[in-house]
Amino acid sequence: MVLNAALTWIQQHQTTHGEEAAAAAAAHGAEQNTGEFILHHITDQPLIHLPTVWGIDLSITKHVLMMWISAVFMILLFSTLFGKAKLVPRGLANMFEAIIVFLREDVVKPYLGHDAPRFEPYLYTVFFFVLFNNLMGLIPGGASATGDISVTAALAILTFVIGLLAGMKEHGIFGFFKGLIPPGLPVVLVPLLFIVEVMGLITKHFALAIRLFANMTAGHVVILALISLIFLFKSYLIALLPLVGAVGIGLLEVLVAMIQAYIFTMLSAVFIGAAVHQEH
Amino acid sequence: MDLLSPQAGTMFWTALTFLLLLFVLGKLAWKPLVSALNEREKRIRESLEKAEEAQRQAEKNIAEYQAMLEKARAESQEIIERSRKTAETMREEIIENAKKEADRLLERAKKEIALEREKAVDEIKKLAVDLSLLATRKAIGKALTPKDHEALVQEALKEIGDSN
Numbered sequence: 001m002v003l004n005a006a007l008t009w010i011q012q013h014q015t016t017h018g019e020e021a022a023a024a025a026a027a028h029g030a031e032q033n034t035g036e037f038i039l040h041h042i043t044d045q046p047l048i049h050l051p052t053v054w055g056i057d058l059s060i061t062k063h064v065l066m067m068w069i070s071a072v073f074m075i076l077l078f079s080t081l082f083g084k085a086k087l088v089p090r091g092l093a094n095m096f097e098a099i100i101v102f103l104r105e106d107v108v109k110p111y112l113g114h115d116a117p118r119f120e121p122y123l124y125t126v127f128f129f130v131l132f133n134n135l136m137g138l139i140p141g142g143a144s145a146t147g148d149i150s151v152t153a154a155l156a157i158l159t160f161v162i163g164l165l166a167g168m169k170e171h172g173i174f175g176f177f178k179g180l181i182p183p184g185l186p187v188v189l190v191p192l193l194f195i196v197e198v199m200g201l202i203t204k205h206f207a208l209a210i211r212l213f214a215n216m217t218a219g220h221v222v223i224l225a226l227i228s229l230i231f232l233f234k235s236y237l238i239a240l241l242p243l244v245g246a247v248g249i250g251l252l253e254v255l256v257a258m259i260q261a262y263i264f265t266m267l268s269a270v271f272i273g274a275a276v277h278q279e280h
Numbered sequence: 281m282d283l284l285s286p287q288a289g290t291m292f293w294t295a296l297t298f299l300l301l302l303f304v305l306g307k308l309a310w311k312p313l314v315s316a317l318n319e320r321e322k323r324i325r326e327s328l329e330k331a332e333e334a335q336r337q338a339e340k341n342i343a344e345y346q347a348m349l350e351k352a353r354a355e356s357q358e359i360i361e362r363s364r365k366t367a368e369t370m371r372e373e374i375i376e377n378a379k380k381e382a383d384r385l386l387e388r389a390k391k392e393i394a395l396e397r398e399k400a401v402d403e404i405k406k407l408a409v410d411l412s413l414l415a416t417r418k419a420i421g422k423a424l425t426p427k428d429h430e431a432l433v434q435e436a437l438k439e440i441g442d443s444n
């Protein structure tokens with residue numbers, strides 16, 4: 001599907017270039033079109049146009065559709081697997097339960113301690129939401145919603161808001177901001193450090209969004225670039241090399257999809273834990 | 281659309297989708313799963329505690345049984361020892377009694393023999409007197425006077441006494 005799309009894309013653009021400059025600009029044009037083709041594939045496209053409300057364009061885009069598909073899949077999968085959770089799980093339920101128990105014992109409990117039960121639904125949902133959306137990009141015809149800065153930013157903001165609210169509930173609004181500053185600091189340094197700590201708080205959640213977005217996008221760009229090489233060289237002999245490379249990167253992507261889902265979940269747990277337990 | 285600029289619409293849909301997903305999964309999946317996990321944890325902890333308790337009990341029982349066994353062995357040893365001693369004394373007693381009995385019987389037998397012998401000697405003496413009297417009467421042909429009798433008897437008795 002990706003190959004066909006690339007072929008038609010390149011053909012269309014080459015025909016529109018005109019016959020006279022075709023020979024001279026062939027190489028240059030192909031390169032430019034390749035860039036456009038890759039960008040087209042990793043950026044979001046509106047599918048259903050909806051009106052703009054309060055300056056927000058509510059159009060249903062490709063990534064929103066992918067998100068909904070994965071969300072419906074998750075609800076169907078997990079409600080059938082865990083709806084009647086048995087004492088001794090079997091098969092697929094056992095596999096997913098092993099993943100959840102791993103998250104529970106190695107991520108949620110160490111970073112959140114006795115507050116774990118309050119936040120574990122959020123962290124499990126975030127893990128599988130990120131994981132399935134990462135994997136959606138590897139399915140032909142699918143796309144990674146997590147390779148979209150809007151999606152990762154929304155998730156990072158959710159983690160930020162949850163940490164902020166939980167921290168303020170625990171320590172009070174004033175107490176939370178007071179807790180950001182290490183005790184025993186000279187009074188002169190307090191305003192400076194307050195600014196630094198608040199910036200740090202925002203930055204680490206910003207990095208959380210960028211990390212997931214960049215990791216997912218980079219993999220797709222590499223795969224698309226390798227496939228584009230086939231159409232640039234137009235040689236069966238050379239086609240073999242990018243193909244092997246694309247398959248290899250694709251396998252790596254499976255690994256990255258899981259690692260990034262884990263990292264996003266772990267860091268969310270760490271940030272929420274840090275907000276709730278401020279004693280450094 | 282630009283790659284690096286977040287779209288408010290997509291962010292809105294993401295947050296909405298995610299929160300709905302969180303709500304639905306929280307109700308349908310995570311709640312039963314977490315309670316099952318906790319239940320299992322509790323079960324395992326209880327089973328381990330029970331097993332430990334059972335082992336402790338078993339060890340205690342083994343120690344008890346061993347002590348009982350040891351006691352029984354000592355007791356049986358003692359019983360054997362005691363009965364051996366009893367048997368020994370009984371054996372000696374029986375032998376002693378038997379010896380006494382045998383001695384007594386022997387003694388009585390000897391006495392009886394001696395008595396019988398005396399009786400027999402007396403009888404023989406009487407018979408000898410009677411026989412000699414008879415013989416003398418036959419030889420002399422007539423009865424002697426009691427005086428002769430007496431003299432003869434004394435002579436004869438003397439002879440017998442000497443030969444005896």
